[in-house]
Amino acid sequence: MPDPTIVILTGAGISAESGLGTFRDEGGLWARHRIEDVATPEGFGRDPDLVHRFYNARRAQAATARPNAAHRALARLQAALPGAVHIVTQNVDGLHEAAGAREVLHMHGRLDRALCGACAHRWPAPAEMHRSDPCPACGAAATRPDVVWFGEMPHGMERIWGLLESASLFVAIGTSGEVYPAAAFVEEARASGADTLELNLEPSSRISEFARARFGPATEVVPAWVEELLAG
Numbered sequence: 001m002p003d004p005t006i007v008i009l010t011g012a013g014i015s016a017e018s019g020l021g022t023f024r025d026e027g028g029l030w031a032r033h034r035i036e037d038v039a040t041p042e043g044f045g046r047d048p049d050l051v052h053r054f055y056n057a058r059r060a061q062a063a064t065a066r067p068n069a070a071h072r073a074l075a076r077l078q079a080a081l082p083g084a085v086h087i088v089t090q091n092v093d094g095l096h097e098a099a100g101a102r103e104v105l106h107m108h109g110r111l112d113r114a115l116c117g118a119c120a121h122r123w124p125a126p127a128e129m130h131r132s133d134p135c136p137a138c139g140a141a142a143t144r145p146d147v148v149w150f151g152e153m154p155h156g157m158e159r160i161w162g163l164l165e166s167a168s169l170f171v172a173i174g175t176s177g178e179v180y181p182a183a184a185f186v187e188e189a190r191a192s193g194a195d196t197l198e199l200n201l202e203p204s205s206r207i208s209e210f211a212r213a214r215f216g217p218a219t220e221v222v223p224a225w226v227e228e229l230l231a232g
Helices: 012-018 041-046 048-064 069-080 157-166 182-191 218-231
Strands: 005-010 084-089 109-116 122-124 143-147 169-173 195-200 212-215
Touching (some): 005 012, 005 069, 005 157, 005 182, 012 069, 048 109, 048 143, 069 084, 069 218, 084 157, 169 182, 182 195, 195 218, 212 218
Parallel strands (some): 005 084, 005 169, 169 195, 195 212
Antiparallel strands (some): 109 143
8 A cells, every 4th residue: 555645734822731812712812902903914904003012922922832742743744654645734833843843834923023014025934023023125114924814825736735645644633613714624525535534622613524534632633543543
């Protein structure tokens, strides 16, 4: 048999145990703001200072986070398994890379990157960003976080669809299944003949689309699944 091609989609659930909050956490950063105000182009247009303060806080939070057992297990799988293991993440933190994963596809961008709204130049983000920061390429004061907001096209979609078409196994970890286009990945993988598996704290809204599922904290179910896969 040919070596497997595994495509893994990770969401906020895999980083929650590293202390990074999700949309649904009570009392966290997201609970204090409306998504429309801090995660849309329109919100940035209305109040860029608010948006920069929000992402400065998220950046500071992410800088103190450390990879957990689930991140480390996926990096180990990628390094040890014959065949290809592609990690696609909806997360904007760098915890997969910190755990040793390679060539992670950040479909929603990264907190540690800055983007010029005038010329689309990208560069490493400082700890704090402000709307008056000049772009190092064109000089425009049009700096924004290099994250994909609601209403914007995620990064790398052409490549991701291609990976799903060639996958022998698609695994979704810690995702709600409610945000498109990622919510459609399992359907695309199934249509191309891939086996499908959900690893989640609780069933997602797309659970009926998966052939198999396991539930529990990511730091428990992901390492256990990786151990089984590597044991053959």
